[in-house]
Amino acid sequence: MKHLDATDNTHWDLVIRPKKGLLDIQFKDLWHYRDLLFLLVRRDIITVYKQTLLGFFWFIIPPVLNALTYLIIFGLFAKIDTGTSNMVLFYLCGVIAWGFISDCTNRTSGTFRANASVFGKVYFPRLIVPLASVISALFKFFVQFGFVLLVMVWYLLTGAQINIQWAYIWLIPVILVLMGLTGLSFGIAISALTTKYRDLSNMVPFALQFLMYLTPVVYPYTFFPEKIRWIFDLNPLSPLIEIFRYVLIGSDRLDLMQLLYCVGFNVVILFVGLVLFNRTEQTFMDTV
Amino acid sequence: MHAAHISKMFRLGNVGASTLTEDIRSAYYRLRGKENPFLADAETNDRQGTAQRSDYVWALKDINFEVNQGEILGIVGRNGAGKSTLLKILSRTTAPTKGEIKIRGKVASLLEVGTGFHPDLTGRENIFLNGAILGMRKAEIKANLDAIIDFAGVQRYVDTPVKRYSSGMYIRLAFAVSAHLNPDILIVDEVLAVGDAEFQARCLGKMKDVAGEGRTVIFVSHNMGAVSDLCTRALYLNKGQVVLDGSTESVIRAYVRNNMLSNISTGAGLDDPELRRGNGKVRFTRIETINSEGKTDAEFLPNEKIIFRIEAIKNEPVDTLWATVAFRSGRTREIVTKTPIFTVPHHAIPVGVPFMFDIEIPQFNLNPGVYETYYWLGYESQETAYDVADNLLPPIVVNMPEENSRLYASGYFNLPASFTMR
Numbered sequence: 001m002k003h004l005d006a007t008d009n010t011h012w013d014l015v016i017r018p019k020k021g022l023l024d025i026q027f028k029d030l031w032h033y034r035d036l037l038f039l040l041v042r043r044d045i046i047t048v049y050k051q052t053l054l055g056f057f058w059f060i061i062p063p064v065l066n067a068l069t070y071l072i073i074f075g076l077f078a079k080i081d082t083g084t085s086n087m088v089l090f091y092l093c094g095v096i097a098w099g100f101i102s103d104c105t106n107r108t109s110g111t112f113r114a115n116a117s118v119f120g121k122v123y124f125p126r127l128i129v130p131l132a133s134v135i136s137a138l139f140k141f142f143v144q145f146g147f148v149l150l151v152m153v154w155y156l157l158t159g160a161q162i163n164i165q166w167a168y169i170w171l172i173p174v175i176l177v178l179m180g181l182t183g184l185s186f187g188i189a190i191s192a193l194t195t196k197y198r199d200l201s202n203m204v205p206f207a208l209q210f211l212m213y214l215t216p217v218v219y220p221y222t223f224f225p226e227k228i229r230w231i232f233d234l235n236p237l238s239p240l241i242e243i244f245r246y247v248l249i250g251s252d253r254l255d256l257m258q259l260l261y262c263v264g265f266n267v268v269i270l271f272v273g274l275v276l277f278n279r280t281e282q283t284f285m286d287t288v
Numbered sequence: 289m290h291a292a293h294i295s296k297m298f299r300l301g302n303v304g305a306s307t308l309t310e311d312i313r314s315a316y317y318r319l320r321g322k323e324n325p326f327l328a329d330a331e332t333n334d335r336q337g338t339a340q341r342s343d344y345v346w347a348l349k350d351i352n353f354e355v356n357q358g359e360i361l362g363i364v365g366r367n368g369a370g371k372s373t374l375l376k377i378l379s380r381t382t383a384p385t386k387g388e389i390k391i392r393g394k395v396a397s398l399l400e401v402g403t404g405f406h407p408d409l410t411g412r413e414n415i416f417l418n419g420a421i422l423g424m425r426k427a428e429i430k431a432n433l434d435a436i437i438d439f440a441g442v443q444r445y446v447d448t449p450v451k452r453y454s455s456g457m458y459i460r461l462a463f464a465v466s467a468h469l470n471p472d473i474l475i476v477d478e479v480l481a482v483g484d485a486e487f488q489a490r491c492l493g494k495m496k497d498v499a500g501e502g503r504t505v506i507f508v509s510h511n512m513g514a515v516s517d518l519c520t521r522a523l524y525l526n527k528g529q530v531v532l533d534g535s536t537e538s539v540i541r542a543y544v545r546n547n548m549l550s551n552i553s554t555g556a557g558l559d560d561p562e563l564r565r566g567n568g569k570v571r572f573t574r575i576e577t578i579n580s581e582g583k584t585d586a587e588f589l590p591n592e593k594i595i596f597r598i599e600a601i602k603n604e605p606v607d608t609l610w611a612t613v614a615f616r617s618g619r620t621r622e623i624v625t626k627t628p629i630f631t632v633p634h635h636a637i638p639v640g641v642p643f644m645f646d647i648e649i650p651q652f653n654l655n656p657g658v659y660e661t662y663y664w665l666g667y668e669s670q671e672t673a674y675d676v677a678d679n680l681l682p683p684i685v686v687n688m689p690e691e692n693s694r695l696y697a698s699g700y701f702n703l704p705a706s707f708t709m710r
Binding site for chain 2: 013014015016017032033035036039040042043046047050051117118119120121122123124282
């Protein structure tokens with residue numbers, strides 16, 4: 001057996017070691033696999049409408065039905081004051097914005113378990129999979145958003161007043177990024193924890209639903225009595241939904257301090273999510 | 289490739305509430321910068337061990353080896369010896385607990401055939417997705433697309449969803465993608481290889497091609513014949529440790545010797561359900577190979593006498609009972625030859641009482657090489673079996689005699705023939 005100089009690290013293309021640092025993300029690897037990212041997104045999108053009659057419309061039908069349900073229950077029966085004249089747009093905007101956050105969380109939270117058979121056989125940077133999920137969710141959101149814009153145009157043409165806040169339109173991309181990041185961070189943290197403790201994955205849908213009612217989605221923040229409005233202030237998701245609607249239809253409120261709080265929260269949760277994901281990535285095949 | 293002190297620890301049993309407290313304890317030790325106490329507790333991996341104090345075992349312990357470019361390294365060992373774990377670490381699907389491996393070049397493995405195929409996508413779409421999962425860039429796949437479709441022979445169906453493919457087409461397409469990876473180091477796990485004999489033969493063929501181009505291959509197998517045929521060096525693993533690292537010949541010899549003692553004379557090896565088939569109405573309980581001197585042995589010279597002493601037991605009353613022994617070629621896994629099918633006169637023997645018989649081959653005239661054994665108990669036709677013990681340990685090893693070696697240069701055996709000068 002010939003002896004190579006094993007202490008010389010410069011010549012090796014790949015070194016497999018047990019423990020990586022807390023936040024050792026291999027950006028070079030991620031970049032190399034960027035084609036995979038887009039192929040996965042394509043797969044996610046194509047498989048939604050393959051072999052369906054309504055095809056692409058399945059991106060739009062669920063939020064419309066959801067918004068309609070909320071409109072009837074909260075708007076017509078419970079007669080909640082939404083603070084705006086256009087209840088249809090109020091519920092549509094709330095539903096698609098919340099739908100995007102919960103879609104990101106839901107899809108990414110199953111990363112490890114749903115892909116166990118692939119992960120067990122071949123290496124690629126695991127982070128590609130949740131990233132692809134978020135981009136697919138974003139694509140879906142854009143389709144829905146386009147539909148909502150069409151509805152807005154229709155309202156404007158029929159002479160309705162929509163209080164669009166043009167001065168703050170730049171906030172839309174900012175909060176979209178924050179929504180995606182929140183969903184991704186929650187999702188990958190949950191996906192990492194569920195490889196060992198599966199209880200969590202059963203709780204995700206309930207937790208998301210519960211969280212929705214703690215966020216001003218199907219009602220404005222004024223719906224809660226003043227004594228307990230601190231719940232909305234404490235909830236870092238509130239400003240995302242509120243600002244989204246504030247900019248588009250002028251309802252809810254704009255509080256930039258709240259937004260800053262949300263950014264800070266995102267930094268923390270993203271860090272936690274990445275650390276957990278990184279740790280699990282290496283050894284989950286032994287426990288899954 | 290250079291591997292140093294590779295170790296891998298596993299937790300046995302189920303994950304439950306107690307694992308949560310253990311996790312918290314190890315995290316606490318980690319925070320204080322101390323060695324994880326559970327690592328010290330872990331034991332050597334021993335499947336039969338009953339007096340285990342710890343829930344932790346070392347699937348691999350302190351493995352060191354090097355592979356140089358162009359070598360074909362065989363890894364042999366019984367089930368549970370740590371072969372597959374080692375491959376998983378090499379292909380980066382799981383991380384080692386300790387140690388490090390340094391690699392120069394691109395690694396790919398043939399155990400990942402068809403990974404990530406989505407049934408709703410067309411053949412073409414799946415080629416791209418699968419290729420990308422295996423680490424190919426889009427441009428690379430495009431350049432190879434025609435070659436892949438050609439190799440798989442699915443031109444007409446390439447725009448049909450793969451869920452409508454026959455299983456043969458599916459595997460061919462999947463294999464075609466893997467075969468066009470062009471890695472510097474190819475990892476093949478024959479134990480996990482799915483598919484029929486033809487497909488397995490294709491895997492082995494691909495392996496030879498890759499090796500012929502001066503690239504490196506790491507090959508894990510139960511199949512001593514294939515290892516002796518293809519590999520330039522071999523590694524013998526037992527209970528997670530390297531027993532021997534040396535020439536293929538010396539490793540196979542050590543492996544056969546070790547397993548002859550632990551297997552045939554005790555009937556172990558028959559305990560491995562993966563090697564057994566059949567409906568179980570009659571079962572092998574013990575198999576022994578005996579040489580001309582009446583001793584248990586697995587190594588022979590050409591044309592020596594071999595006696596297969598077989599013990600079996602009826603679990604249910606049966607009508608006919610036939611027995612035969614066959615031999616597989618290590619390279620192609622085809623059955624090369626077999627003894628006649630003998631009728632066992634078993635009617636006087638009650639159910640549940642073991643009985644013994646000999647199948648004697650007066651002249652075992654297969655050429656030097658390693659042959660897998662295939663023991664069969666059945667009835668009516670070759671497809672109906674009570675019990676099959678396929679690829680049991682040890683294989684039959686026919687050594688090259690020191691004289692007249694040119695007689696055995698090629699083929700499986702020499703046909704009886706005569707020579708007349710006219």
